[in-house]
Amino acid sequence: MVDEVGASKDYARRVGTLIRDSRKNRGWTQSQLAETLGTSQSAINRIEQGNQNLSLDLLTRISEALDSEIVSLGRSGPLHLRVEGGRQLSGVIDVKTSKNAGVGLLCASMLNEGRTVLRKVARIEEVHRILEVLNSIGVRTRWLNSDNDLEIVPPAQLDLASLDLDAARRTRSIIMFLAPLMHDQKQFELPYAGGCALGTRTVEPHMTALRPFGVQVEAAAGAYRVEVDPSVRPQRPIVLTERGDTVTENALMAAARSDGVTVIRNASPNYMVQDLCFYLTELGVRVDGIGTTTLTVHGVPHIRRDVDYSPSEDPIEAMSLVTAAIVTSSEITVRRVPIEFMEIELALLEEMGLRSERSPEYPAANGRTRLIDLTVYPSTLHAPLDKIHPMPFPGLNIDNLPFFALIAATAEGSTLIHDWVYDNRALYLTELTKLGAKVTLMDPHRIYVEGPTHWSGTEVICPPALRPAVVVLLAMLAAKGTSLLRNVYVIDRGYEQLADRLNLLGASIHTFRDV
Ligand SMILES: CC(=O)N[C@H]1[C@@H](OP(=O)(O)OP(=O)(O)OC[C@H]2O[C@@H](n3ccc(=O)[nH]c3=O)[C@H](O)[C@@H]2O)O[C@H](CO)[C@@H](O)[C@@H]1O
Numbered sequence: 001m002v003d004e005v006g007a008s009k010d011y012a013r014r015v016g017t018l019i020r021d022s023r024k025n026r027g028w029t030q031s032q033l034a035e036t037l038g039t040s041q042s043a044i045n046r047i048e049q050g051n052q053n054l055s056l057d058l059l060t061r062i063s064e065a066l067d068s069e070i071v072s073l074g075r076s077g078p079l080h081l082r083v084e085g086g087r088q089l090s091g092v093i094d095v096k097t098s099k100n101a102g103v104g105l106l107c108a109s110m111l112n113e114g115r116t117v118l119r120k121v122a123r124i125e126e127v128h129r130i131l132e133v134l135n136s137i138g139v140r141t142r143w144l145n146s147d148n149d150l151e152i153v154p155p156a157q158l159d160l161a162s163l164d165l166d167a168a169r170r171t172r173s174i175i176m177f178l179a180p181l182m183h184d185q186k187q188f189e190l191p192y193a194g195g196c197a198l199g200t201r202t203v204e205p206h207m208t209a210l211r212p213f214g215v216q217v218e219a220a221a222g223a224y225r226v227e228v229d230p231s232v233r234p235q236r237p238i239v240l241t242e243r244g245d246t247v248t249e250n251a252l253m254a255a256a257r258s259d260g261v262t263v264i265r266n267a268s269p270n271y272m273v274q275d276l277c278f279y280l281t282e283l284g285v286r287v288d289g290i291g292t293t294t295l296t297v298h299g300v301p302h303i304r305r306d307v308d309y310s311p312s313e314d315p316i317e318a319m320s321l322v323t324a325a326i327v328t329s330s331e332i333t334v335r336r337v338p339i340e341f342m343e344i345e346l347a348l349l350e351e352m353g354l355r356s357e358r359s360p361e362y363p364a365a366n367g368r369t370r371l372i373d374l375t376v377y378p379s380t381l382h383a384p385l386d387k388i389h390p391m392p393f394p395g396l397n398i399d400n401l402p403f404f405a406l407i408a409a410t411a412e413g414s415t416l417i418h419d420w421v422y423d424n425r426a427l428y429l430t431e432l433t434k435l436g437a438k439v440t441l442m443d444p445h446r447i448y449v450e451g452p453t454h455w456s457g458t459e460v461i462c463p464p465a466l467r468p469a470v471v472v473l474l475a476m477l478a479a480k481g482t483s484l485l486r487n488v489y490v491i492d493r494g495y496e497q498l499a500d501r502l503n504l505l506g507a508s509i510h511t512f513r514d515v
């Protein structure tokens, strides 16, 4: 442990020197760099002296501001977190825009020959990977300011031969390139989708949805080989075989540029799909039935518009922050909660005994999504009477289920959690036993959690799935003593500066890296 602390300090000093040197090379003062980053001169001074823990996100932003190679340090080895747990948190925290709308909209921006500006995009690894892929094929993207507004301008002709395969393979979202690309390419290849290791996630529903648009996909060694017959268009409503989110997005993006009216049935009405529908509306594509399971899309074969869209807040991040409050018995106000997508979660939490208060609703920047501020009070929770299971929206969100394992571990009594969706995700939740929870795996899809838990700090390697990894981190906040969470790329895939933001509420989380 002492070695790790020493190594972390040494690392911070070395990075600080690199930052100072590249700032001077640019001829900037500390104040100029501070202004670009929206921080203070004294913070830059501390960073350059090696007296400040740097999050990967801040390091990336400094690298971008200085246009220097410091960012390559971000790839030099896995990043870890050291958590001093057992502290109560307090204060106010804002929910950021969602990962899933962010990546979906980045893919959708390829439908538009004009310039798209997306406001307040979450600066997370998943978004960075998609940006790398977009840049590699010639799409120009630019962060406009420290508010994370992002400009996207596609080229006249995409250069698919240069597609960044490494970046593409690290995301699941690459599957959403299928529909935008099919409009202008008769033949192309995409690598197999990656993302969280959640067991088999079939892509067959995507093929079924796109076949009526003349898309044929053949799985070849490590890649999907796609052929498009542009003369084919749907003769009847597209019926999705699964109410999946990204499959609905692919069907929408296929219909958006297909001449005529397309009806999509068994569509997911989930938050990222709604954001996509609102964006398509801005592009001049009329979509009827937004928020329902039947979408009627009035396609526009060529789109060339300069548009500005603000994706809405992330219900999964909202749930994560509410869970942070619950597990640490803290009073926290979580602002900008997209209530339509958290209603069932909150109803269940109330049933379990959670005390909370809601502000009146107000609109998100997109003018459509309804937000509230939610204050969570320390509460004594008890297990729910029935099992907890997710459903496609409107149901308890599949990505919010893992947080209920942690909440159940703080509650009195036993809770059965049934994750019918993913083959591996329930298994990863048994990692909580390392911190003192009583979690029993009944079968690959069901766990029994017995609470309350006397948490104790320890060392855990991040499970290779975003939400279970965050659940372990949040348990570490509750556990007295020092915990180490290793290899947190998977968390940075979906959360922007999570550790720094929790620290602002009083948590003690430090980032370090093996050097
Ligand atoms: C980028 C993005 O937006 N990712 C989200 C999206 O992934 P994505 O849309 O890729 O999710 P999948 O299509 O893989 O669906 C998730 C799993 O649910 C199963 N399934 C889904 C719907 C259904 O009606 N029946 C069924 O069995 C699928 O077979 C799969 O195993 O949706 C998932 C489920 O909400 C979320 O976890 C992901 O965060």
Ligand SMILES: C=C(OP(=O)(O)O)C(=O)O
Pocket: 172, 173, 194, 195, 196, 198, 399, 466, 467, 494
């Ligand atoms: C499963 C998730 O994401 P992805 O679809 O990006 O793997 C998630 O967000 O929890």
